[in-house]
Amino acid sequence: MKSADIKYLKLIGKNISRIRKEKGLTQVQVCDDIDMERNNFSGIENGRRNMTCITLKKIADSLDTEVIEFFRFD
Template sequence: MTKREEYFLKKIGRNIAKERRSKGLSQLDLCSIIKMEKSNLSAIENGRQNVTSLTLLRIANAIGVEVKMFFD
Protein backbone atom coordinates (compact mmCIF):
# COMPACT_ATOMS: atom_id res chain seq x y z
CA MET A 1 0.00 0.00 0.00
CA THR A 2 1.29 3.43 -0.89
CA LYS A 3 1.59 6.32 1.57
CA ARG A 4 -1.21 8.10 -0.28
CA GLU A 5 -3.49 5.09 0.08
CA GLU A 6 -2.64 4.84 3.79
CA TYR A 7 -3.45 8.52 4.25
CA PHE A 8 -6.75 8.08 2.39
CA LEU A 9 -7.87 5.19 4.62
CA LYS A 10 -6.84 7.03 7.79
CA LYS A 11 -8.74 10.14 6.70
CA ILE A 12 -11.92 8.15 6.08
CA GLY A 13 -11.50 6.39 9.40
CA ARG A 14 -11.01 9.64 11.30
CA ASN A 15 -14.11 11.09 9.67
CA ILE A 16 -16.18 8.04 10.58
CA ALA A 17 -15.02 8.28 14.20
CA LYS A 18 -15.68 12.02 14.31
CA GLU A 19 -19.22 11.68 12.96
CA ARG A 20 -19.93 8.70 15.25
CA ARG A 21 -18.81 10.63 18.33
CA SER A 22 -20.75 13.73 17.28
CA LYS A 23 -23.91 11.61 17.42
CA GLY A 24 -22.99 10.37 20.91
CA LEU A 25 -22.36 6.79 19.83
CA SER A 26 -19.62 4.56 21.15
CA GLN A 27 -17.98 2.00 18.91
CA LEU A 28 -20.00 -0.69 20.68
CA ASP A 29 -23.23 1.21 20.08
CA LEU A 30 -22.53 1.51 16.37
CA CYS A 31 -21.39 -2.10 16.10
CA SER A 32 -24.61 -3.26 17.69
CA ILE A 33 -26.66 -1.28 15.17
CA ILE A 34 -24.79 -2.42 12.06
CA LYS A 35 -23.95 -5.95 13.27
CA MET A 36 -20.17 -5.60 13.09
CA GLU A 37 -17.38 -6.75 15.37
CA LYS A 38 -15.82 -3.92 17.38
CA SER A 39 -12.35 -4.97 16.25
CA ASN A 40 -13.37 -4.45 12.61
CA LEU A 41 -14.83 -1.00 13.28
CA SER A 42 -11.72 -0.07 15.23
CA ALA A 43 -9.52 -1.19 12.34
CA ILE A 44 -11.59 0.90 9.91
CA GLU A 45 -11.52 3.99 12.13
CA ASN A 46 -7.75 3.66 12.53
CA GLY A 47 -7.16 3.22 8.80
CA ARG A 48 -5.88 -0.33 9.09
CA GLN A 49 -8.74 -1.92 7.14
CA ASN A 50 -10.13 -1.04 3.74
CA VAL A 51 -13.83 -0.40 4.22
CA THR A 52 -16.34 -1.55 1.60
CA SER A 53 -18.89 0.75 0.06
CA LEU A 54 -21.75 -1.21 1.64
CA THR A 55 -20.16 -0.92 5.08
CA LEU A 56 -19.80 2.82 4.55
CA LEU A 57 -23.49 2.97 3.65
CA ARG A 58 -24.49 0.99 6.76
CA ILE A 59 -22.36 3.21 9.01
CA ALA A 60 -23.73 6.39 7.44
CA ASN A 61 -27.33 5.20 7.77
CA ALA A 62 -26.79 4.19 11.39
CA ILE A 63 -25.42 7.57 12.42
CA GLY A 64 -27.70 9.61 10.19
CA VAL A 65 -25.25 11.19 7.76
CA GLU A 66 -24.51 10.99 4.04
CA VAL A 67 -21.66 8.73 2.96
CA LYS A 68 -19.96 11.73 1.37
CA MET A 69 -19.34 13.14 4.87
CA PHE A 70 -16.64 10.52 5.33
CA PHE A 71 -14.70 11.90 2.35
CA ASP A 72 -14.68 15.59 3.34
Protein backbone atom coordinates in the same frame (compact mmCIF):
# COMPACT_ATOMS: atom_id res chain seq x y z
CA MET B 1 -0.76 -0.80 0.37
CA LYS B 2 0.79 2.49 -0.67
CA SER B 3 1.45 5.29 1.80
CA ALA B 4 -1.01 7.58 0.00
CA ASP B 5 -3.72 4.91 0.26
CA ILE B 6 -3.14 4.50 3.98
CA LYS B 7 -3.32 8.27 4.47
CA TYR B 8 -6.64 8.34 2.59
CA LEU B 9 -8.10 5.55 4.74
CA LYS B 10 -6.95 7.37 7.88
CA LEU B 11 -8.74 10.56 6.78
CA ILE B 12 -11.97 8.66 6.14
CA GLY B 13 -11.66 6.85 9.46
CA LYS B 14 -11.03 10.10 11.29
CA ASN B 15 -14.23 11.55 9.82
CA ILE B 16 -16.23 8.47 10.77
CA SER B 17 -14.89 8.69 14.32
CA ARG B 18 -15.60 12.42 14.56
CA ILE B 19 -19.17 12.06 13.33
CA ARG B 20 -19.82 9.10 15.63
CA LYS B 21 -18.59 11.09 18.63
CA GLU B 22 -20.63 14.15 17.61
CA LYS B 23 -23.70 11.91 17.61
CA GLY B 24 -22.79 10.70 21.11
CA LEU B 25 -22.43 7.08 20.03
CA THR B 26 -19.89 4.50 21.12
CA GLN B 27 -18.16 2.09 18.79
CA VAL B 28 -20.11 -0.73 20.43
CA GLN B 29 -23.44 0.96 19.68
CA VAL B 30 -22.56 1.41 16.01
CA CYS B 31 -21.21 -2.14 15.78
CA ASP B 32 -24.39 -3.56 17.26
CA ASP B 33 -26.43 -1.56 14.75
CA ILE B 34 -24.44 -2.68 11.70
CA ASP B 35 -23.59 -6.20 12.91
CA MET B 36 -19.81 -5.76 12.91
CA GLU B 37 -17.12 -6.81 15.36
CA ARG B 38 -15.71 -3.88 17.31
CA ASN B 39 -12.11 -4.65 16.37
CA ASN B 40 -13.06 -4.41 12.68
CA PHE B 41 -14.83 -1.09 13.23
CA SER B 42 -11.90 0.20 15.25
CA GLY B 43 -9.63 -0.74 12.34
CA ILE B 44 -11.80 1.33 10.01
CA GLU B 45 -11.73 4.37 12.29
CA ASN B 46 -7.96 4.04 12.66
CA GLY B 47 -7.36 3.67 8.91
CA ARG B 48 -6.06 0.11 9.18
CA ARG B 49 -8.93 -1.53 7.29
CA ASN B 50 -10.26 -0.88 3.84
CA MET B 51 -14.04 -1.15 3.70
CA THR B 52 -16.58 -1.87 1.00
CA CYS B 53 -19.10 0.64 -0.27
CA ILE B 54 -21.83 -1.37 1.43
CA THR B 55 -20.03 -1.09 4.77
CA LEU B 56 -19.67 2.67 4.30
CA LYS B 57 -23.41 2.89 3.61
CA LYS B 58 -24.24 0.85 6.72
CA ILE B 59 -22.03 3.08 8.87
CA ALA B 60 -23.56 6.23 7.37
CA ASP B 61 -27.08 4.93 8.00
CA SER B 62 -26.18 4.06 11.58
CA LEU B 63 -24.80 7.57 12.10
CA ASP B 64 -27.81 9.15 10.34
CA THR B 65 -25.55 10.89 7.84
CA GLU B 66 -24.60 10.67 4.18
CA VAL B 67 -21.57 8.70 2.94
CA ILE B 68 -20.21 11.88 1.33
CA GLU B 69 -19.57 13.29 4.82
CA PHE B 70 -16.81 10.72 5.30
CA PHE B 71 -14.97 12.22 2.31
CA ARG B 72 -14.86 15.86 3.42
CA PHE B 73 -11.24 16.76 4.04
CA ASP B 74 -11.45 20.49 4.77
